[in-house]
Amino acid sequence: MKSRIIVVSIILTLLLATSSGVANPGGKGDSNRDFTCGGSCHGDPSLSSPSPAEIQIDMKSTAFSGTATEVSISVSGMELSNNDLIGIFLLGSKNGNNDHPEDYGWQIIQDPNGGTSNYVEIVSSENTVTVSWVLLAPMEEGQKEIFASIQHGSMYNHDNKAFIGETDGFIVNIEPIPENYPTLEEGWVSPDERVSGDSSAIIIRTVNTDSLSVLWRLPGESQSHEASVEMISDQEWEVSIPATLGDTRIEYQIISSMGEFSNQMPWLSIGTSDPYFDGTSLGAKLQSFSIIMIIFGFMLSLQTWFSPRGVSNLVDNTNEVEETISQQNNDYWSRLIKSDENPGWLWDPVEKEWVADPDLSRGEQ
Amino acid sequence: MMYAIPFHHMIVGLSAGAGTLMGICAILAWLSNRVSNLESSKSTLDKASYAASILTLVTLPLAMFSGYYSVSDPTGSAIFYNKFIFSGIAIGFTSSYIAGRIRYGTEIWNHPALANLQMLSALFGLTSIMILGSIGSKITLGESTLDILPLWPEFMNSIVINQWVSLFLVIIGVSSVIISFKMMDSSNKSQI
Numbered sequence: 041m042k043s044r045i046i047v048v049s050i051i052l053t054l055l056l057a058t059s060s061g062v063a064n065p066g067g068k069g070d071s072n073r074d075f076t077c078g079g080s081c082h083g084d085p086s087l088s089s090p091s092p093a094e095i096q097i098d099m100k101s102t103a104f105s106g107t108a109t110e111v112s113i114s115v116s117g118m119e120l121s122n123n124d125l126i127g128i129f130l131l132g133s134k135n136g137n138n139d140h141p142e143d144y145g146w147q148i149i150q151d152p153n154g155g156t157s158n159y160v161e162i163v164s165s166e167n168t169v170t171v172s173w174v175l176l177a178p179m180e181e182g183q184k185e186i187f188a189s190i191q192h193g194s195m196y197n198h199d200n201k202a203f204i205g206e207t208d209g210f211i212v213n214i215e216p217i218p219e220n221y222p223t224l225e226e227g228w229v230s231p232d233e234r235v236s237g238d239s240s241a242i243i244i245r246t247v248n249t250d251s252l253s254v255l256w257r258l259p260g261e262s263q264s265h266e267a268s269v270e271m272i273s274d275q276e277w278e279v280s281i282p283a284t285l286g287d288t289r290i291e292y293q294i295i296s297s298m299g300e301f302s303n304q305m306p307w308l309s310i311g312t313s314d315p316y317f318d319g320t321s322l323g324a325k326l327q328s329f330s331i332i333m334i335i336f337g338f339m340l341s342l343q344t345w346f347s348p349r350g351v352s353n354l355v356d357n358t359n360e361v362e363e364t365i366s367q368q369n370n371d372y373w374s375r376l377i378k379s380d381e382n383p384g385w386l387w388d389p390v391e392k393e394w395v396a397d398p399d400l401s402r403g404e405q
Numbered sequence: 406m407m408y409a410i411p412f413h414h415m416i417v418g419l420s421a422g423a424g425t426l427m428g429i430c431a432i433l434a435w436l437s438n439r440v441s442n443l444e445s446s447k448s449t450l451d452k453a454s455y456a457a458s459i460l461t462l463v464t465l466p467l468a469m470f471s472g473y474y475s476v477s478d479p480t481g482s483a484i485f486y487n488k489f490i491f492s493g494i495a496i497g498f499t500s501s502y503i504a505g506r507i508r509y510g511t512e513i514w515n516h517p518a519l520a521n522l523q524m525l526s527a528l529f530g531l532t533s534i535m536i537l538g539s540i541g542s543k544i545t546l547g548e549s550t551l552d553i554l555p556l557w558p559e560f561m562n563s564i565v566i567n568q569w570v571s572l573f574l575v576i577i578g579v580s581s582v583i584i585s586f587k588m589m590d591s592s593n594k595s596q597i
Contacts, residue, residue: 319486319565321473326571328469328493333578335497336504339526340585343505346518 067125070151073159074139075131075189075206091205093118097188099210103177104217108149108224108294110306111175111210113188116168118203121193124165129189130158130173134206141186145178150230154289154311174306176226177214185209222249222296222303225275233311239283242292242310246275249296254279256292259309267292284312413471420464421538423457424495428531430454431502434514435524451514454527455506461499461530465492472541483563488540490563495533502526508589 099111113128120126130151132144140158141148148156152171162169178184189206197203217223225245234240246252252271255264268280284290291309295302376386376395385394434450437443443450469492476485505513505523513519535551540560542549566574 314482317482317486317563317565319483319563320568323565323568323571324486324489326568326575327566328489330571330574330578331490331493332497332500333575333582335494336500337578337581337585339498339501339522340504340582341588342522343501343508343519344585344588346516346522347509348516348518 067123067127067161070153070155070157070160072140072157073129074137075129075134075187088202088204091118091190091192091203093190093192093203093205095188095190095205095207097186097207097210099186099212101211102213102215104221104223105177105179105181105214106217106223106226107177107221107303108305109175109177109212110172111186112170112172114168114170115190115205118167118190118192118205119194119196120164120167121195121197123193124163125161126164126169126190126192127159127161128152128169128171129187129191131187131189132185134187134189139187141175144184145180146184146186147176147226149174149176149224149228150308154232154309156229156232172306174230174308176224177212179226181214181216184212184214186212220248220298222298222301223247224294224296224305230308231310233313234284236285236312236315237283239280241270241278241280243272244277244279244294246277246296248298249275250299251297252277252279253295253297254281254292255295256281256290259289259291264293281310284310286312288312409471409474413468413475416464416468416471417538417541420461420468421534423460423464424499424531424534426457427454427461427499427502428527428534430457431524431527435520438514438517438520447514448511451506451511455503458499458502458506458527458530461534462496462503465496465499465534468492483565484540484544484560486563486565487560488537491533491537491540495530495537498526498530498533502530 093115094117096114096116097111098114100109103109111130113130115126115128118126129139130141130148131139132141132146133139142158148158151157151160151173152162153160158173160171162171187207187209189204191205192203194201194203223246225247228245231242244252244254252269254267254269256267257264270278270280272278279292281290281292289309289311291307293307294305296305297303375390376388378397379385379387382394384397386397388395430450431454433443434447434454437447437450469489472488478485502523505519505526509516509519513523539549539551543560
């Protein structure tokens, strides 16, 4: 009976210890994800609801195979939760598995946040969001589809449901690349970010290009500036774009040319990361310990410096202690009474006991 | 480490509480020489401050070590590095406070220069602990109560000294402590 109570108590405790769960209300960060998954159970109809948002895909309906193209996704009319967060998927299908555009031959050169993910999370205080991916079109020719999907919370969402929206496929005709078409080399990816203040050159690899020019601009700037470009080897270019500070994202556009034909590619961007921190664990411990020692030594010296004469340390109170003990001894021996009936013994009236007289016993012996 | 985070939360609470008690009681004990209403509480304030400073000196290193094991890269950024530096400052001033109290006992509050020094040790210790709490809050919550101040150090930057220079400073620090103790001895002998 006792063991049953213990087992039931343990089970009850464990059940009560569980917390109510909601899916990831703060988002899960940019990553590569399939449709509806998003790191949660949003595919479950009991946990999700259709989003009122209107989603629109905007891209050229024709692309040459293996060339850079831009896809813009505009989302409007949604009502977001307090954190103003919306997750946007760029998909090659809506099967629920292998939905990444790369599964269909596309290659992401840059996502809207500067990475190379097909799922990005955007914070927007307005109820309209427009984001762009830069892709390399598939090498395989024919019709390809691109889908977009969104997920978000809502301000008035008592059931903690995920709001899901999706588009139909946007059909893109992949046509054979014209002979000697100047474009980026397959596999080249735009750098995500540079360290603050770093002005080192960006390396761009191309195909069929005999000259390359690069324009750069800061966000919101209407006028673009030409960057310095130097060919360092065959189809490899070194581009100098000014260094950035803070959390600036600098935008740049590559224009590759072959003879008189030029291919103007979509605008890409590079973020700015914090400077590299070169502190080490051992260095931090040593620095901390040295600070302790220096402060302690300095304050001890100041205490000695300010110490007035006559303020003795507690460790030097030996004389006071000895005087107190001596006084206590004197009090004790002075209260003892000599007795003629019992020579060699003294009577203690406080403790009511006989005490050997030290003088007499010492004298006799 | 498995229980480092909850242990760190607990020990940080203890060190912040003890450090605050040490600072406030020391300031009040110092004020008791000037404010007649506090004079009767001087002994109590001194004892409370003394006990709190001992607890602070025990909990601060524990908070440092548990904090070290609570994050994957404890010195990977300036904000974590600053925690080590301010922990060192807090421990330095707290141990100075305790040393002063042990050396001079309650008499320390009756001598203006020593009382001022003792109060400043406690005040700097308390300030360092407040900065440590503020850095911790910045790491976990992204904001701190001290953000309301118009001037506040930028915790995203830190002064990193080369390891060999730090080692040299450790030697200087240990030497200065030894010399201070020697000075104490010679001072005591001259008094006798």
